[in-house]
Amino acid sequence: MKKMQMKHIGEHTLHVIQSYGRESKEAEGLLNMLANLAPTGAKRRNFIKKYVSPAEGWLKLPKDPNDIPYGFWY
Numbered sequence: 001m002k003k004m005q006m007k008h009i010g011e012h013t014l015h016v017i018q019s020y021g022r023e024s025k026e027a028e029g030l031l032n033m034l035a036n037l038a039p040t041g042a043k044r045r046n047f048i049k050k051y052v053s054p055a056e057g058w059l060k061l062p063k064d065p066n067d068i069p070y071g072f073w074y
Helices: 002-020 025-037 042-052
Strands: none
Touching: 002 025, 025 042
């Protein structure tokens, strides 16, 4: 379930950020939602540091959630 959610959100994140800008409320909301899909604890912190906090971090997300390294995802 979470992997399907991740893929769906990832596809829309690109559109929202291109349309509204990275600093928009819409983009921030999507990135926060994406961060909350990661498991709690160190994996979530690692995920946020690599993929959510940096302005271009979300571009590093693989298209397939199975390709996200273990230390960042399930």
